[in-house]
Structure formats: structure tokens, C-alpha cells
Amino acid sequence: MAKRKRKRQSPRQKPKQGQKKKIVSFLKNERVHFIWGVIVAFIGIFMLLAIISFFFTGAADQSKVINKTYMEVVRSGTSDIDNWTGAGGAYMAERLVNDWFGLFSALIPIFLIYIGLKIMNATSLSFLKALFITAFGLIGGSVSSAFILDRLFPNTHVKWGGAHGIQIERILENSIGWPGIILLILLFITIIVVTLRKSSMYKIQETLINGTSSFAPQNETSPAPEEDDWYEPEKEKKPGLLKRFFTWMKKIKPLREEQHEQEIAEDEETDQIVQRKTPTANTTHNFTESTTISPKPPVTKRPFPVENDFEVIVPEDDETAIHIPHAEENKPKEETKSPEGMTQELEEDYDPRKDLSSFRFPTMNLLKIYNTGDRAVDMDEQNENKEKIIHTLRNYGIEITSIKATVGPTITLYEIVPQAGVRISKIRNLEDDIALSLSALGIRIIAPMPGKGTIGIEVPNKDPQIVSMQSVISSKRFQECDYELPVALGKTITNEVFIFDLTKMPHLLVAGATGQGKSVGLNAIITSLLYKKHPSEMKMVLIDPKMVEFNIYSAVEKHYLAKLPDEEKAIITDVTKVTQTLNSLTKEMDDRYELLMKAHVRTVKEYNEKFVKRRLNPEKGHRYMPYIVVVIDEFGDLIMTAGKEIEMPIARIAQKARAVGMHMVIATQRPTTNIITGTIKANFPARMAFRVTSQIDSRTILDMSGANQLIGRGDMLFSQGSSLIRIQCAFVDTPEVEEISQYIGKQRGYDAAFALPEVISDMEAGAGATDLGDRDPLFDEAARLIVVHQQGSTSLIQRKFSIGYNRAGRLMDQLEAAGIVGAVQGSKPREVFIADEYSLEKLLDSLR
Numbered sequence: 001m002a003k004r005k006r007k008r009q010s011p012r013q014k015p016k017q018g019q020k021k022k023i024v025s026f027l028k029n030e031r032v033h034f035i036w037g038v039i040v041a042f043i044g045i046f047m048l049l050a051i052i053s054f055f056f057t058g059a060a061d062q063s064k065v066i067n068k069t070y071m072e073v074v075r076s077g078t079s080d081i082d083n084w085t086g087a088g089g090a091y092m093a094e095r096l097v098n099d100w101f102g103l104f105s106a107l108i109p110i111f112l113i114y115i116g117l118k119i120m121n122a123t124s125l126s127f128l129k130a131l132f133i134t135a136f137g138l139i140g141g142s143v144s145s146a147f148i149l150d151r152l153f154p155n156t157h158v159k160w161g162g163a164h165g166i167q168i169e170r171i172l173e174n175s176i177g178w179p180g181i182i183l184l185i186l187l188f189i190t191i192i193v194v195t196l197r198k199s200s201m202y203k204i205q206e207t208l209i210n211g212t213s214s215f216a217p218q219n220e221t222s223p224a225p226e227e228d229d230w231y232e233p234e235k236e237k238k239p240g241l242l243k244r245f246f247t248w249m250k251k252i253k254p255l256r257e258e259q260h261e262q263e264i265a266e267d268e269e270t271d272q273i274v275q276r277k278t279p280t281a282n283t284t285h286n287f288t289e290s291t292t293i294s295p296k297p298p299v300t301k302r303p304f305p306v307e308n309d310f311e312v313i314v315p316e317d318d319e320t321a322i323h324i325p326h327a328e329e330n331k332p333k334e335e336t337k338s339p340e341g342m343t344q345e346l347e348e349d350y351d352p353r354k355d356l357s358s359f360r361f362p363t364m365n366l367l368k369i370y371n372t373g374d375r376a377v378d379m380d381e382q383n384e385n386k387e388k389i390i391h392t393l394r395n396y397g398i399e400i401t402s403i404k405a406t407v408g409p410t411i412t413l414y415e416i417v418p419q420a421g422v423r424i425s426k427i428r429n430l431e432d433d434i435a436l437s438l439s440a441l442g443i444r445i446i447a448p449m450p451g452k453g454t455i456g457i458e459v460p461n462k463d464p465q466i467v468s469m470q471s472v473i474s475s476k477r478f479q480e481c482d483y484e485l486p487v488a489l490g491k492t493i494t495n496e497v498f499i500f501d502l503t504k505m506p507h508l509l510v511a512g513a514t515g516q517g518k519s520v521g522l523n524a525i526i527t528s529l530l531y532k533k534h535p536s537e538m539k540m541v542l543i544d545p546k547m548v549e550f551n552i553y554s555a556v557e558k559h560y561l562a563k564l565p566d567e568e569k570a571i572i573t574d575v576t577k578v579t580q581t582l583n584s585l586t587k588e589m590d591d592r593y594e595l596l597m598k599a600h601v602r603t604v605k606e607y608n609e610k611f612v613k614r615r616l617n618p619e620k621g622h623r624y625m626p627y628i629v630v631v632i633d634e635f636g637d638l639i640m641t642a643g644k645e646i647e648m649p650i651a652r653i654a655q656k657a658r659a660v661g662m663h664m665v666i667a668t669q670r671p672t673t674n675i676i677t678g679t680i681k682a683n684f685p686a687r688m689a690f691r692v693t694s695q696i697d698s699r700t701i702l703d704m705s706g707a708n709q710l711i712g713r714g715d716m717l718f719s720q721g722s723s724l725i726r727i728q729c730a731f732v733d734t735p736e737v738e739e740i741s742q743y744i745g746k747q748r749g750y751d752a753a754f755a756l757p758e759v760i761s762d763m764e765a766g767a768g769a770t771d772l773g774d775r776d777p778l779f780d781e782a783a784r785l786i787v788v789h790q791q792g793s794t795s796l797i798q799r800k801f802s803i804g805y806n807r808a809g810r811l812m813d814q815l816e817a818a819g820i821v822g823a824v825q826g827s828k829p830r831e832v833f834i835a836d837e838y839s840l841e842k843l844l845d846s847l848r
């Protein structure tokens with residue numbers, strides 16, 4: 001193949017190819033582009049001047065230019081022409097205005113000026129938009145002018161609608177009459193206005209809604225659930241038909257190009273030398289000049305010019321689903337009576353929802369839809385970023401073969417493929433330089449992208465969009481998921497709704513500097529659960545040392561909250577109460593374990609299934625177990641004030657509570673190692689990191705940097721195990737949460753909040769321990785265990801007898817009082833005073 005190639009390049013052909021290259025590079029030169037742009041823009045300005053002048057001087061010039069050719073007018077001289085731009089301008093303006101599109105002919109030079117600016121790279125208005133406005137303006141504007149202005153000002157030298165407008169207006173008047181024309185003009189104005197400013201569409205919508213809502217019932221504050229069904233839930237807006245058409249065109253264009261290129265490549269492949277390119281000073285600095293072909297994989301796409309390979313993907317929003325507020329599920333079940341009139345209730349499955357069978361889930365209209373302005377992709381921004389990335393990399397001697405952009409709600413991911421031989425670490429080290437050249441915060445480089453064979457550069461969008469809670473809750477994905485504790489957290493940078501099952505996490509650590517979106521994130525988690533879980537299926541323990549964050553949930557106390565018996569408030573704000581509550585949760589966990597053991601099942605799900613099938617007897621202590629979600633805001637404050645007292649029960653719950661349906665979400669704005677300790681970290685594999693101020697903080701939360709490069713306002717990294725996903729957290733505002741709580745709170749609830757088990761305080765436990773007359777039933781067995789193992793360890797007793805920490809602790813205190821073991825020695829096991837079983841039996845006999 002190599003030989004053939006060499007033969008083909010005869011000495012005469014070589015200079016020709018060189019010349020061709022030079023011409024191509026000259027045409028593509030940035031400066032040449034700029035000059036071309038200036039020329040086109042000046043032509044546009046000249047034409048515009050001619051037209052403007054025509055309105056003032058056209059009457060005087062008309063007789064000199066009408067019914068003449070251009071050459072005749074020019075030859076006749078300019079001395080008696082009044083138009084500011086001479087005979088040529090006068091002739092052109094007469095043709096454009098009177099013979100073509102009238103007043104709106106001015107759009108033609110304006111479009112030329114735009115083209116000039118575009119070539120100069122000096123405007124960000126999209127070409128398609130400009131072309132559409134010009135074409136539509138010429139047609140619609142000329143007809144409108146002919147209809148209105150030619151009637152208002154008939155006796156001037158100007159044909160306001162031009163020949164085109166007059167002709168079409170006549171045809172229209174004959175076919176649809178003047179009311180039809182007026183409607184058409186209104187339609188034209190609407191289309192132009194909406195195309196120019198999307199916000200005007202919302203204004204029109206608002207006006208129409210206000211107009212029509214005056215006929216609708218006005219009870220907005222407390223819509224009866226039944227009434228909600230009258231309103232169609234608001235769906236997230238889909239892109240318009242035109243936008244979808246253009247997106248489709250964009251998608252198929254690269255495909256066609258690829259096909260074409262493949263054909264070329266196949267032809268070329270047979271007779272070209274495949275050579276690996278080593279970047280040299282000459283070749284690496286101009287993508288467009290290079291003709292080298294990358295050897296691997298088989299050439300299907302020419303690597304250069306990169307400019308033509310730029311693919312911008314705008315992922316569609318997830319399809320939203322209409323939320324049916326579980327009306328069917330909640331309808332009170334009719335009791336089936338046997339012929340004898342006896343209820344068959346006992347034979348039926350147990351229905352945990354029965355006590356609150358009329359409960360209605362919050363409706364979608366309680367959540368706000370955020371109009372985020374024009375969602376069209378700013379192609380200029382995309383191109384600009386692409387150019388800057390390419391140039392920055394090139395400045396460091398890195399050439400790339402392709403670049404692709406995926407535009408998300410707040411971040412755009414640029415995926416690049418570097419040329420063979422480029423070290424990935426080199427690109428990774430350029431993070432700051434790329435950030436500098438793009439003048440943007442929040443740039444993150446993912447090198448390499450897992451499973452993709454590319455390198456990702458995440459760049460924040462200039463115009464970030466709010467991801468509304470409404471959009472994620474109403475998404476089909478969330479509505480149709482059958483997770484035990486589903487949480488809709490937000491959207492990924494590829495616009496996919498991100499949901500997870502809290503039971504699978506099984507606990508979540510949330511961290512981020514102040515004001516970066518933690519509280520909103522916690523509210524998003526709680527809101528998701530409220531939209532999916534019935535009060536009988538889930539209870540929450542809300543701990544809020546800041547005292548203000550969770551107050552809004554007090555309305556749902558009798559539906560969803562759990563608290564200590566005799567406690568006044570369900571939202572825990574006092575640190576001493578936090579310790580008690582956590583100890584109580586530990587007891588609940590132990591109790592649940594005992595019940596699971598008795599029922600011979602391993603998880604709360606299996607247990608509840610058995611209970612629903614009425615295979616567990618409530619008289620033997622069995623009960624339906626709702627999931628318990630413990631949410632702790634500002635966990636750092638608690639650790640600072642109560643230290644180990646808080647850390648230990650949290651660690652215990654985190655270690656064990658998963659199987660019994662208890663899950664924790666803890667948040668802190670101080671992601672330091674004395675707050676997120678090794679114990680906490682080990683038990684919280686799932687982490688949500690909002691923006692933090694330093695790389696060290698990021699490492700404390702995620703075990704890697706990244707959270708320090710986020711942009712705030714809900715921008716976050718979600719890590720579970722080894723995977724790390726960038727997500728824009730859904731935004732739910734306090735008034736929205738308040739409305740949801742009120743909606744639930746107004747409905748009939750249980751008589752009281754879910755009661756957590758009472759715990760014996762340390763003092764009480766201590767008193768009981770010394771009272772050997774009231775020994776635990778396991779006392780003898782525990783004593784034998786300790787003596788046999790010669791190890792005074794509470795956890796040994798716990799493990800062996802599968803009992804809770806509190807009970808094992810009490811047992812150990814009783815063993816101490818009986819002189820079997822010594823006192824506590826910090827973290828070391830207690831000393832065992834009885835050396836053998838024989839001595840022990842004698843001691844036990846004496847105690848009986």
C-alpha cells in the first residue's frame with residue numbers, strides 16, 4: 001500500500017497539493033474571515049442607508065429610476081439624484097421597497113449586517129433564528145403593511161407593502177376577507193414576538209390563565225382533594241415542534257456526514273499509508289491543515305477538522321407522568337359480609353393503611369413550576385467553550401480528535417478524545433488553566449470517563465436552570481418506581497431524573513458549606529418520601545439543632561413523625577433529648593431484631609409480608625413495622641456539644657438498623673475529620689456533597705477532591721461506593737414544603753405521633769444493676785458465658801444472646817454487683833474474677 005501511495009505522488013502533483021493546502025488555510029484563516037465579515041456588514045449598511053434615504057428622497061428620484069435598467073440609471077449620472085447613496089442606491093431602494101417587500105425590505109440589509117457580524121464572530125444570535133425572523137418578517141410584514149399602511153397613507157411615493165405585499169393582500173382579501181387578514185396579522189405579530197422573546201409567551205399564558213381562572217372556583221388556599229381532579233396536573237414543558245425538528249436535523253446530520261465520511265475513508269483506506277502522528281511544531285498547531293489519519297480504531301471518522309466534528313447533544317427532559325393522587329388505593333374498602341352477616345375481615349390480608357384509608361397523598365399542584373426562561377441551547381456559548389478548550393489544550397501541545405458536548409440543566413459536559421500518545425495526567429493537570437481560559441468556576445475534569453474512552457470536562461452553563469421538585473416528582477421514572485423508600489434527588493448533567501432507594505444506601509451523609517443547598521436537599525428527600533409513602537408505612541424522626549429548618553413539618557406529626565412518649569414536641573431541637581431519642585431508637589432496633597428473630601425472617605420487608613398475610617400473631621407482640629427515617633440536620637453541632645454520647649448510638653444504628661427498616665440521613669456544614677469521624681464514615685457509604693470550600697473538606701466527605709469545584713446552589717456530587725455522579729439537586733422552597741405539610745396536616749391522622757420505646761436512663765439502669773434481687777432472666781447464662789470465655793465483654797453477651805446494648809449493659813452491671821466481673825476499664829473488657837465454672841456454680845447457688 002505504501003508503495004502505491006508513493007507512486008501516486010508524482011513530483012508535479014506535490015506542489016499542486018501544497019498550493020491547494022495554502023488556499024484552504026488562507027480561506028479558513030481567522031483574519032480573512034473577519035475581513036469578509038466586515039465587507040458583508042458594510043454592504044448591508046450601505047443598502048440600509050439607501051432604503052432609509054428612499055423614504056425621504058424617493059419621491060424626487062422616482063421619475064429618474066423607474067422603468068430604467070440599473071446601467072441606464074448609473075450612466076445618467078448622480079448629480080440630480082437625491083438619494084444619499086447615489087444612483088445605485090436610489091435604484092436598489094426603489095426595487096427593494098416598491099417592487100419587492102415595501103417597508104419591511106429593510107430586513108434584507110439588516111440580515112446582511114447580521115451575516116457580516118456572524119462571520120466576524122461578533123454576535124451570539126443563532127443563524128436559524130435570524131433567518132426565520134427575516135423570512136417571516138418579509139412575508140408577514142409586507143402583507144400587514146399593504147393592509148394597514150397602504151390604506152392609511154395611500155398617496156405617497158412608497159408602496160408600504162411593496163408589490164409582493166399588495167399582491168398577496170389582494171388574494172387574501174378575496175379569499176378570507178378583512179377579518180381573516182386581521183387575524184392573520186395578529187398571528188404574525190404573536191409569532192414574531194414569541195420568537196424574539198420567550199418570556200412574552202409566559203406573559204400571554206399568564207394573561208389567559210388570569211382571564212379564564214375568573215370562571216374557576218377561587219378556593220386556592222385549601223383545595224379539596226376531589227376538586228384537584230378537575231385540573232390537569234401541570235406537565236413540564238416539552239420543546240416546541242420547530243425546536244424538535246431542528247434537534248432532529250442536528251441528530252441526523254452527523255449521521256449522514258459519518259456515512260459519507262465512512263465511504264471516503266473506506267476508499268482512502270485501500271491506498272493510504274496509515275501513519276501515527278507525532279505532534280510537531282508544524283502540524284499540531286493547525287487542526288485544519290493536518291491530513292494524518294489515526295490508525296486505531298479502523299478509520300470511520302476523519303479526526304480533523306475538529307470544528308466539523310462538534311456534536312452538541314441536548315438531552316430531552318424525562319417524560320413526565322400525570323400524578324394520580326392514589327385515589328383508588330385510598331378508597332375505603334367495602335367490608336365483605338358473609339351470608340350470615342359476619343365480616344370476613346379476619347380471613348383477609350392485614351391492611352396497614354386501613355386506619356387512615358381516606359388519606360390522600362399530596363397533589364402535584366402544591367409544587368411550583370419554575371419558568372426558567374428560554375431553554376434553547378446557546379450555540380454560541382457552546383462553540384465559544386469548545387474553541388477555548390481546543391485552544392487551551394493546543395497551547396500545551398495537546399491535540400484532540402473529537403469533541404462532543406452534552407448540555408445539562410446547569411452544567412455542560414464536553415467529552416474529548418485526545419490524539420494517540422497524549423498522557424491523561426497531562427490533561428488532568430490542566431484543570432486550572434482550562435478554568436482560567438473559560439473564566440468559569442466549577443470546572444471539573446474527569447479523566448478518563450468511566451466506560452467511555454473519553455475525557456470529560458464539565459463546564460457550568462452561563463444560564464443555569466432550576467430543576468424544580470415538581471419536574472422530578474411528576475417524572476414517569478419516579479411515579480412508576482417501586483422502591484421501598486424512593487427519593488427523587490434532582491437531575492444528572494444529562495438531564496435524567498436521578499432517583500434512589502434509601503433502603504439500599506442504607507444511610508446517607510450530606511455535607512457542604514453553608515448556603516450551598518443542604519437544607520433544600522434534605523427537604524427534597526423528605527418531600528419525595530411524603531409523595532410516595534403512606535403514613536402507616538413510614539415514620540420520621542427529625543432532629544434539628546438549628547431549630548428552624550424542620551419546624552415546617554410539625555403539621556405532619558400525627559401522620560409521619562415519631563417521638564418519645566410524653567414528649568411535647570415531635571421535632572427534636574434539644575441536645576439532651578437527642579441522646580434520649582437515639583437511645584430509644586437503639587432500643588426500637590433491638591426490639592425489632594427480637595421480633596424478626598422470633599418470626600424467622602431476616603428483613604423488615606419479609607417480616608411485614610408475613611404480618612400482612614396474618615402469619616404472625618399480634619398477641620405475641622408482633623406488629624406491623626413502618627420504616628423509620630432519622631434525619632439529623634447540623635450533625636456537627638451535636639457532635640461538638642455531646643460528642644461520643646451521640647456518635648456511639650448513631651454508629652450502632654448505622655451498623656445494624658438497615659435490616660430492621662431504620663435509615664439515617666445526617667447533614668453537616670462542617671465536613672471536618674473530628675465531625676465526620678472514621679466510625680461515621682465507615683457506616684455511611686452513600687454521601688451527598690454540596691460545594692465545600694477546600695479540597696481537604698472534599699476528601700473528608702468523598703475521599704476525593706471535586707466538591708470544592710462545584711458551583712453551589714444545589715450543584716452536588718453523589719457518591720455511592722466507587723461511583724461519583726454530578727447532580728443538580730431539585731429545588732423545593734419553604735412555602736412549597738409548608739403547603740405540603742398543611743395539606744397532609746389537615747387530613748385525619750393517628751391519635752398521636754408514633755411512640756418510640758421508653759429507655760431506662762443511666763441512673764435508673766445503675767439502680768437496677770445493683771439490685772441483685774431482680775436479676776435478669778439471662779443472668780446465670782451470661783455469667784457462665786463470661787467465665788467460660790474469661791472475657792468481660794458486653795458485646796459478647798449481646799452477640800451470644802442477640803439482645804440489645806442496653807440489656808447487655810444492665811446484665812454486665814449485675815455481674816459486677818455479684819462480684820463476677822470487675823469495673824469498666826475504658827474500651828478494654830472487664831476483668832473476670834471467677835476462674836472456673838465450679839466456683840461460679842457455687843456463687844450462683846448462694847445467690848438463689
Ligand SMILES: Nc1ncnc2c1ncn2[C@@H]1O[C@H](COP(=O)(O)OP(=O)(O)OP(=O)(O)O)[C@@H](O)[C@H]1O
Nearest residue numbers: 513514515516517518519520669713714729730731
Ligand atoms: N437545588 C437548588 N436549586 C437552586 N437554588 C438552590 C438550590 N439549593 C439551594 N439553592 C439556593 O441556595 C440558597 C441556600 O440554600 P440552603 O438553605 O439549602 O443552604 P444550606 O446549605 O442549607 O445553608 P445553611 O447550612 O446555612 O443552612 C437557597 O435559598 C436557594 O436560593
